[in-house]
Amino acid sequence: MMFTCPVCGHQIQRSNTTETFQCARCATDFNARELGLRVKYRGEYVCTQCATRGRGIWKLAGSDVIEIALYFLFCAPGVIYSVWRRSSQYHACEHCDSVDLVRTSSPKGKKLLEQNP
Ligand SMILES: [Zn+2]
Ligand SMILES: [Zn+2]
Numbered sequence: 827m828m829f830t831c832p833v834c835g836h837q838i839q840r841s842n843t844t845e846t847f848q849c850a851r852c853a854t855d856f857n858a859r860e861l862g863l864r865v866k867y868r869g870e871y872v873c874t875q876c877a878t879r880g881r882g883i884w885k886l887a888g889s890d891v892i893e894i895a896l897y898f899l900f901c902a903p904g905v906i907y908s909v910w911r912r913s914s915q916y917h918a919c920e921h922c923d924s925v926d927l928v929r930t931s932s933p934k935g936k937k938l939l940e941q942n943p
Contacts, residue, residue, distance in 0.1 A: 829856070829863070842866045871927040872935045873919035875943035880920050882927050887914035 829838045829847070836851040840858070843866045848855050853931045871882045890910045897904035917923050928935040 827863075836868065843868055867929060870930045872930055872938045873903065873922060873924050874928055874934070875924035876919065876922045878919055878921040879930065879939065882917050883920045884915045885918050885923070886911045895935075901930050915924040 827840050827842050829840050830836070831838055831849040831852060831854060834849065834852040836849055838847060838849055838856075840847045842864060845858050845865050846855060847858065870879055872879050873882075884891045888907065893904065893911065895908050896907050916925055917927065919927060928938070930936070930939060
């Protein structure tokens with residue numbers, strides 16, 4: 827990802843997983859989060875329902891049964907359903923399926939981990 831330094835106009839190549847980066851020309855430090863740039867989170871999550879710690883899993887919306895049934899009965903709706911399922915993925919707890927996950931680094935996540943060691 828390229829970022830143009832607002833101080834000197836230098837093009838900075840930054841990684842989208844690191845929060846802080848520096849301009850190689852004028853040595854100004856930047857914080858991606860403060861600038862509203864996207865930072866990809868690579869850490870773990872805590873489930874607010876069962877306090878399971880993990881990365882969570884991406885689940886497809888809808889059901890396998892309906893998808894297969896649609897393919898058997900009518901072909902076109904099956905395709906539409908498949909596309910919809912894959913476009914409506916959600917991030918859920920691997921243990922209880924709850925979508926209420928918080929980052930382990932967040933205040934809420936830290937508290938949950940303290941309460942459930
Ligand atoms: Zn600069
Ligand atoms: Zn859970």
